[in-house]
Amino acid sequence: MDELLNISCKELRDKIAAGEIKSTAATEAVFGAIKKCEPTVGAYLQIFEGEALAKAAEVDEKISRGEAVGTLAGVPIAIKDNMCTTFGATTCASKILENFHSPYNATAVGKLLSADAVIVGKTNMDEFAMGSSTETSALKRTVNPWDVRRVPGGSSGGSAAAAASGMCFAALGSDTGGSIRQPASFCGVVGLKPTYGRVSRYGLVAYGSSLDQIGPITRTVSDCALMMNVIAGYDPADSTSVGEKAAPVCDYLEKIGQPIEKLKIAIVPQFNAGADGQVRKALNEAINVYKNLGAEIIEVDMPYLDYAIAAYYVIATAEASSNLARYDGVHYGYRTAEPKDYIEVYTKSRAEGFGKEVKRRIMLGTYALSSGYYDAYYLKALKVRNLIRSDFVRVFERCDCIMMPVAPTTAFKIGEKIDDPLKMYLSDIYTIAVNLAGVPAISIPCGFDEKGLPIGLQIIAPAFSEEKLLRIARMYEAQTDWHKKRPVIEVKE
Amino acid sequence: MGKKIDEALVRKVAKLSRLELTEAEIEEFTGQLSAILDYMEKMNELDTADVQPLAHCLPISNCFREDCVKESLGTEKTLANAPQREGEFFKVPKILEESSG
Numbered sequence: 001m002d003e004l005l006n007i008s009c010k011e012l013r014d015k016i017a018a019g020e021i022k023s024t025a026a027t028e029a030v031f032g033a034i035k036k037c038e039p040t041v042g043a044y045l046q047i048f049e050g051e052a053l054a055k056a057a058e059v060d061e062k063i064s065r066g067e068a069v070g071t072l073a074g075v076p077i078a079i080k081d082n083m084c085t086t087f088g089a090t091t092c093a094s095k096i097l098e099n100f101h102s103p104y105n106a107t108a109v110g111k112l113l114s115a116d117a118v119i120v121g122k123t124n125m126d127e128f129a130m131g132s133s134t135e136t137s138a139l140k141r142t143v144n145p146w147d148v149r150r151v152p153g154g155s156s157g158g159s160a161a162a163a164a165s166g167m168c169f170a171a172l173g174s175d176t177g178g179s180i181r182q183p184a185s186f187c188g189v190v191g192l193k194p195t196y197g198r199v200s201r202y203g204l205v206a207y208g209s210s211l212d213q214i215g216p217i218t219r220t221v222s223d224c225a226l227m228m229n230v231i232a233g234y235d236p237a238d239s240t241s242v243g244e245k246a247a248p249v250c251d252y253l254e255k256i257g258q259p260i261e262k263l264k265i266a267i268v269p270q271f272n273a274g275a276d277g278q279v280r281k282a283l284n285e286a287i288n289v290y291k292n293l294g295a296e297i298i299e300v301d302m303p304y305l306d307y308a309i310a311a312y313y314v315i316a317t318a319e320a321s322s323n324l325a326r327y328d329g330v331h332y333g334y335r336t337a338e339p340k341d342y343i344e345v346y347t348k349s350r351a352e353g354f355g356k357e358v359k360r361r362i363m364l365g366t367y368a369l370s371s372g373y374y375d376a377y378y379l380k381a382l383k384v385r386n387l388i389r390s391d392f393v394r395v396f397e398r399c400d401c402i403m404m405p406v407a408p409t410t411a412f413k414i415g416e417k418i419d420d421p422l423k424m425y426l427s428d429i430y431t432i433a434v435n436l437a438g439v440p441a442i443s444i445p446c447g448f449d450e451k452g453l454p455i456g457l458q459i460i461a462p463a464f465s466e467e468k469l470l471r472i473a474r475m476y477e478a479q480t481d482w483h484k485k486r487p488v489i490e491v492k493e
Numbered sequence: 494m495g496k497k498i499d500e501a502l503v504r505k506v507a508k509l510s511r512l513e514l515t516e517a518e519i520e521e522f523t524g525q526l527s528a529i530l531d532y533m534e535k536m537n538e539l540d541t542a543d544v545q546p547l548a549h550c551l552p553i554s555n556c557f558r559e560d561c562v563k564e565s566l567g568t569e570k571t572l573a574n575a576p577q578r579e580g581e582f583f584k585v586p587k588i589l590e591e592s593s594g
Contacts, residue, residue, distance in 0.1 A: 103570040197551050210549050239556040240549075310533045321510065328511075330585055332574030342586045347513035359512055363522060364529060366510045367498065377533065382546030384536050389547060422528050438550025463550070 004029045005166035006486070009075050009223040010253070012169060016074040019063055023056035023074025026169070027118050030076040033166040034120075039492040042142045043152075043162035045081045046088045047121040052076065055118045062116075070116035071230050078168035080159050081122040082129055083109050083214070084203035092205050093137035094127045096327050096334045096353030106203025107238065108172060108214045108231045115230045120168045123158030127355045128324070129179055129207045131155050132427050135418045136357040143414065144186060145487040146453055150411040153183030159217045160187040165489055170218040170227055174204055176211045177312055178406070178431025181443035184217050185406035185456025188445045188485060190473070191217045192224045195463045196438035197242035198249075200235030206323040208316035209240075211435040220483055221444060221474040225252035228466060247464040259475045260468060263295040266399035268302050274429065275408045282447035282455040283405055289479050290403075298399055302391040307384050308433035313425055314368045314381035315436070320358075321365030327353065360421060389437045392460075401472055402460040405430050406443045410453035430458060440466050444473050445482035454482075498526045 004026060007015075015021040031049055038044060059074040079085065082092045084102035091097045105113065112119065126136040134142045134157025142157045144150040145165040152161040156173030160183035163171050173180040175193035184191025192215045199214045206212065216227035232249045235241045267287065272280060287297060329335035329349030336348035354362070368377035395402060408429060417424040434441045439460060446457035457476065461469035477483055498506075503523045507514045514522070568581050577584040 100574055103566055103573065197553075236558060240551060240553060242551065242553075304539075307536055307539060310535045313529065314533060314536075325511075329576060330583055333576070335576035339586055342588050343511075344513075345585060346511040350511055351513040354512070356518075359510075359514070359518070360522060360525065362510050362512065363503070363506050364526060367502075367506045367526070367530075370506065370509060377530075379546055380536050380541060381533075382548055383541035383544040384539060386544050386547035387539065387541070389550065421525055422532055425529070436550075 002029045002032065002166065005033055008220045009072070009169045009218065010226050013072060013075050013226070016059065017063060017069060023059045023118060024053065026074065027052050027056040027076050030120055030166070030168060036491055037145070037165045037167055037489045040143070040148060040489055041145050041161050041165055041167070042140050043123055043158040043165070043167055044078070044121040045091060045093060045124050045139055045158070048088060048119060051087065052118045052120055059116055059118070070114060071226070072112065073116040075117050075169050076120045077112060077117045078120045078123050078159055078162045078171040079109060080125055080156050080171065080173050082125060082174055082205040083172060084205070085109055085122065087119070088122055090205065091139060092128045093125045093139050094353070094355065094358070095138045098139065098334070100332055102203070104203060107200035107235045109203065111231050112172070123156070123162055123171060125158055126155035127358050128205065129155040129174055129176055130320070130357050130361050132178070132182060132424055133412070133417065134158060134183070135414065136355055138355045144411045145489050146188065147411065147451070148490060149413055150453070151186065151414055153186030153411060155179040156217060157183045160184050160189055160191065163187070163189045163217050163219060164487055166486070170216055170223055172214055172231070173217045174212060174214050175435065176208045176316060177435050178428050180215045180217060181406050181431050181441060181456065181458060182428070184443040185454065186411040188454030188482070188487070189217055189219050190221055190224050190442065190444050190483065191215065192228070192442045192466070193434065193440060194228065194232065194466055195440045197240055198440070198464065198466065199231050200238040200241045202235055202237040208319040209323060210319060211316060221470055221477045222253060222256050224442070225256050225470045228252045232466070242464070250467050252467050252470055255467070256471060256474050258471060259293065260400060260471055263290065263293070263472065264298060264399045265290055265295050266298050266300045266395045266402045268305065268402065268404060269299055271302060271305050272404055275405045278449040279405045279408065279410070279455055283403070283457060286446040286457045286476060287403060289476055293475055293479070300395050300399070302395060304384065304387040304391045305433050308388055308436060309425055309429060311381040311384040311388065312428070312432045312436060313364065314377050315385060317361040317365030318368045318378050319365065321362045321369060324358070324362055329353070357421070385436045388433050392437045392439055396462040400461070401469065404458050404460070406456035406458040407431070410449045410451070410455055434460055439463050440469055442469055442473050444477060445485070446476070446480070447482055498523060498530055
């Protein structure tokens with residue numbers, strides 16, 4: 001990898017601002033990596049080379065004139081393609097939105113633009129963020145940069161693969177049940193799901209509205225903090241974003257290097273037993289690193305975590321079935337060619353425009369909400385959700401954070417689970433409860449298995465404690481070199 | 494919990510979902526949804542009689558904004574993504590039958 005591509009966003013930003021590196025040079029290096037790696041990796045659905053280079057030149061010029069620039073001035077960044085942008089299309093990797101051009105920018109995207117970031121392109125994902133492998137994308141296949149026969153994880157697989165292979169310096173992802181953390185883990189990068197309400201969802205195409213959250217995917221913990229400094233905060237356009245009075249945002253970068261004194265870490269041995277041996281070994285070694293730093297490890301029981309997948313796939317699909325009712329072939333999106341009546345505009349447009357996993361989830365959610373089944377499934381799941389949340393509340397009364405695996409295995413093979421939806425859902429076991437409880441969690445690189453595939457450590461913290469969570473993550477990162485490892489990508493001739 | 498899902502129920506749910514499924518999809522979904530719903534029965538192991546449902550993790554109730562006039566998108570932007578338009582309208586097939594009188 002080009003040396004220039006190996007530095008962090010923070011270092012790049014500082015050097016661009018100091019005039020030591022040109023944003024144009026960094027942006028050209030990113031497009032060089034894209035030309036080399038993209039034919040193999042397939043991380044992007046759209047690339048904005050001309051616009052990006054123009055923006056980089058504009059930032060360079062501003063700096064040479066001594067003008068003030070934003071927090072991410074000149075830093076090349078990628079956006080998951082379920083965030084609305086007035087440039088390019090916003091496809092959600094679906095056929096139904098393949099040609100949709102948003103009339104407005106998502107708030108998180110607008111904040112990146114205001115911070116003078118250079119937008120490289122929009123990344124591939126599972127269709128409507130429904131999947132754990134990026135295989136449900138209707139538009140493209142993305143592979144894992146560490147092993148092209150394997151999935152990059154999902155649903156933000158394109159963002160994680162792009163960040164891992166130097167095709168951007170950082171990316172935005174979204175996480176409804178693990179969609180930032182699991183691909184970050186599979187691709188050996190850092191991924192943060194913020195507290196529900198911390199980052200505006202305005203302009204994020206809705207999947208499960210009570211669970212969705214935008215967050216950063218980066219190569220270092222500090223870069224995650226830097227990205228949060230830009231995207232976090234109240235937005236009047238999102239009624240579920242949290243106000244400054246209730247939970248003020250802070251400078252996540254300011255104290256990133258300061259360790260947490262008397263750190264108390266909870267672990268859930270019984271729950272972790274379900275993970276592969278090598279994943280458990282990496283987890284134990286990571287916990288030992290904290291122990292050596294003086295942390296106290298407390299074994300806890302979280303009995304309701306075992307029910308998270310069942311509750312999640314009722315709640316998320318119920319919300320999805322309602323959210324996706326808007327795709328009716330009338331106002332925007334795909335419409336069937338020759339409907340014989342107005343009903344067929346709906347039924348055929350949706351049948352032809354949605355992929356199988358999206359249809360399956362709409363069906364499941366519609367069933368769970370339908371008359372006669374509502375109490376048994378949807379209401380029951382909401383009650384179980386409350387129990388799961390109570391598990392977290394109880395543990396956080398006496399611990400600063402919880403540590404567990406991100407996924408039970410490292411990256412699995414392409415095609416391995418795609419025909420068995422339940423098997424795919426079960427792979428979300430460690431990430432899903434976090435979304436149901438609305439708390440923040442991060443995945444950071446903590447080793448490799450025997451096949452050379454990255455393993456992630458998940459750290460979960462109480463609501464709105466991202467500042468502390470990032471500092472805890474940085475304590476480990478400062479002791480280890482896992483985050484410095486880069487995949488060697490087979491170049492297609 | 495509810496009865497296991499069969500093909501007739503899958504057809505009914507497809508209709509509620511406004512999805513025209515092929516015969517192959519109906520057969521496939523019947524098996525897959527049954528397996529998923531069987532798994533969800535796991536929730537019945539928990540006694541939730543005294544548990545409140547939690548739809549949302551934030552202590553937010555009603556969020557009101559100032560009721561003021563703001564600029565809207567405008568006709569051209571609103572219609573820009575329309576699959577079919579006619580003048581200033583979204584165009585769809587006829588909804589009401591022709592009446593003779």
